[in-house]
Amino acid sequence: MLQSSELPDCFYPNKPTSISPKWPTPNHTLYLSNLDDQKFLRFSIKYLYLYRKSIPSDTLKSSLSRALAEFYPLAGRLRISRDDEEKLEVDCNGEGAVFAEAFMDFSADEFLEASRRPNRSWRKLLYRVEAQSFLGVPPLVVQVTNLRCGGMILCTAINHCLADGIGTSQFLQAWAHFTTKPSADLAITAVHSRHALRPSYPPKITFPHPEFTKSTPHDTPLDLTQYLLSQPLVPTSITFTPSHILRLKKLCVPSLKCTSFEALASHVWRTWVRTLNLPPALKVKLLFSVNVRKRLRPELPQGYYGNGFVLGCAETTARELVNANVRHGVKLVQEAKGSLTDDYVRSMIDLLEERRTRPDLSASLVISQWSKMGLEDLDFGEGRPLHMGPLASEIYCLFLPVMSDFNAVTVLMSMPESLVSKFEYHMRDFSERDDKEREEKDGCDGNDYI
Structure with a gap:
């Protein structure tokens, strides 16, 4: 069985910076649907990308700022809803995403050698935001780690309450798009509103939902x-x-x-x-x-x-x-x-x-x-x-x-x-x-x- 390689520590030449939308964006509260703010989705989806050649950080910061102008809720902050303490909402205040730059004495080929089996040392590839709770972590955290071979590891943490896998892919593709084509508009416009998934009033539960119903027999207390x-x-x-x-x-x-x-x-x-x-x-x-x-x-x-x-x-x-x-x-x-x-x-x-x-x-x-x-x-x-x-x-x-x-x-x-x-x-x-x-x-x- 292939053993995972421990990664060396990252060196941070500068403190992380905050990347705000390129221009002023709407300042309002974004409603999250019941599919968005489920308690089991209250975490960040953490992606890792390895590239043979690095991209200048200033270029990535500029294009990220442009992408955040389109996906401005990702530059806001999550908070408990003012109307329902069980729900979350997004304060679209343009506060910005966290962008960290680092260097690691490691090569792309060395990383590929161990890439089949992640291990806990990989966590150092994503800057850890000190926060007292999940709500204190910005919806988007990015770390770009330059490697000694000239390659780059890009790690992103995107809050799952704001986007699913398809949505995160849409955002990341927009960021890449503005990196290579800074003046070209997106082919697909981001849709922010979640009102299409509002619940009925009063609620109408017309089906059994086994995905939420515990079916373990009482005589087999197994979790x-x-x-x-x-x-x-x-x-x-x-x-x-x-x-x-x-x-x-x-x-x-x-x-x-x-x-x-x-x-x-x-x-x-x-x-x-x-x-x-x-x-x-x-x-x-x-x-x-x-x-x-x-x-x-x-x-x-x-x-x-x-x-x-x-x-x-x-x-x-x-x-x-x-x-x-x-x-x-x-x-x-x-x-x-x-x-x-x-x-x-x-x-x-x-x-x-x-x-x-x-x-x-x-x-x-x-x-x-x-x-x-x-x-x-x-x-x-x-x-x-x-x-x-x-x-x-x-x-x-x-x-x-x-x-x-x-x-x-x-x-x-x-x-x-x-x-x-x-x-x-x-x-x-x-x-x-x-x-x-x-x-x-x-x-x-x-x-x-x-």
Whole structure:
């Protein structure tokens, strides 16, 4: 197993600066929808980009200032709503984003060597803003770290309450656009208003919402998230080439056609449950992000960069998932996606108005798709990145783009250290042998978890 390399410390020649919008922007309060300010989204999405050649900091600062003129809420500050202490809103005051410059005695090639497995030392690539709470951190924090080889690492932290993955990609592409074409307007205008996702009055909860409902039996007091967080976790990543994904999809034909995401999500979910050796009768869930911009009626306007996704929820027992073909999980994923109609999403928004509830993570795997959102195409004028991914690996699962192959996917997540080898073995095993034969081959006794 490849061991991660610890990064040396960063040297900061100057204190971080504040980058404000290039010109005066509207000074008002921005309403956040119930999809925006969910409690489980109160964190920053942290991206890391590695480039072979650096861009002058003054150029990046100037273009960032221009981009913030278009996406001015990112230059504001989050605060508790004056009308509802359970909700957040954005004070669009133009206070600015944090921009830090650093140098690291490290090369791009050295970073690439260890890029499959993030580790805690990567956190030094993003300037830490000292704040007493989540609300005290500016919505946008940037660090540009120049490397001894002339390369550059760009890290950004974008508050998830203001934008989802598609929205953050839209903003970052705007920043890159103004770096290479300072005087050219954006092809797509940013849409700030979130009123299209206002709840009904009174709220109308017309569907059950299993993504928020705890389904663990009372006689099995199991909280898998707490268990995982109590273990020494290490990142593991496996890249699936187009041929690998095609082999997975062929396990579903001719009776079922599926997308690459559906096949891979089913395989990862099944492998995760098998590796943890969960109680057979335990209800397990797969929660996965689904873009609903075009599922709503009317559709959300082009340029809407707020949270336009919800969590699809597939559910079954551990026994059914592990014993069945990958086709079983695919069907559940497809059914979960199919249920996300306009009425369903509106019902979810109303549920969040009535109860500030969180997703049920007690026995759930969460998958977030970062591939095929344009994140990997971020070019500031010196070419596409050599690497793109998260600043750190978490217990939830990321589907990441592969720089050299648009149709390949890297699966990244953290697992208990004692189970990494077993997880990686099953992830690479696409056959459909029976469980007994599998266990005999990998030497597992089936008692790793319970």
